[in-house]
Amino acid sequence: MSVAERLSRIRKYLGLSQKDMGRRVAVSGTTWQNYELDNAAPNAHVLARLSDEGFDINWVLTGAGEMRKDGALETKSVAGFAELPPREIGREKLAGGNYVLIPRYALRALPREGGAAATTMEDVSLNEALAFRRDWIERELGARPADLIVVEMTGDAMLPTLVPGDLLLVDTSAPRMRGGGLYAFNLGGALxxxxxxxxxxxxxxxxxxxxxxxxxEDIEQAALERVKIVGRVVWRAGRL
Incomplete structure (x- = not known):
């Protein structure tokens, strides 16, 4: 994998367009496009920006090691929305070294007509992270920790299966339909x-x-672009 390919992987990991990625590291979208086409190389300023985002610059330049720095808090954008800003939280290694921090996103429920609630991403923020055992995630869920986010269930649409306050692990890898099931998705601005x-x-x-x-509700094939899959719900936790 070349430097250009690794830069493309970073952008896709963040879920950004080339224009937005350029803005993220303070260059034009055309300049970032040239990075991915291998027509130009990122300068020290751009590399410093990527380092501030938690990416390992040694990996960017050589491919050695891991994409993310050891202990870097995973952040990502949710399909159809801007990236969610992290708050500073403790990043110290947890006992045993087999724990990973999964970002938890807080959602705000807004009233709809008739009193039902629609959850929008307008005021979404990353307000904390929850610790999970890495081996449990990989063994029981068959998922990569970097692909997971925690979402808190709101509203009454999924009663009695899911109740408000339930915590859901959502697998955001390759966000598309993989058979029927429970999904988190953006439909017309509502998550x-x-x-x-x-x-x-x-x-x-x-x-x-x-x-x-x-x-x-049936959505016709011609209108499927309205549905932006965030990921599949793979686990839930809640009070008894």
Whole structure:
């Protein structure tokens, strides 16, 4: 993998366009595009910006080691939204060295007509991280820690399966449908957790477990661009 390919991987990891990535490191989108085309090399200023973002510059330049610095807090953008800003939290190594910090995102529920709630990303912020055992994530969930985010369930659409306050682990790797199941997704500016099921005609059915209040909605194939998958819900925790 070349430097250009590693820079492209960083941008895709952050979920940014070339223009937005350029803005992120204080260069033009065209300049960043030239980095990815291997027509130019990033200068010390750009490398310093990437280091501030938590990327290992030795990996960027040589491919040796890991993309992220040891202990760097994982941050990422959610499909269809700007990257979420981190707050400073303790980054000390946890006992045993087998724990990883998964970022937790706080969502705000806004009222809809009829009193139901829609969760928007307008005021989303990374306000803390939760520690999980790395081996448990890999063994039980078959996931990479860097691909996971924690989302708190809001609203009553998924009662009784999910209740407000439940914590959900969402796998954001390759955000697309991988069979029917529970997904976090952005639909018209609102972040929702619902069951998604592909239809034979190429469309999509969005359904809630609280069907009495939230009847299923069919989305035609031509309108699928409205649905931006954030990731699949792979685990939940909540009070008894």
């Amino acid at each position: 929702a957790v619902r069951r998604l099921q592909a239809r034979l005609d190429g469309g999509l059915t969005v359904s809630s477990d609280n069907a009495a209040l939230y009847p299923p």
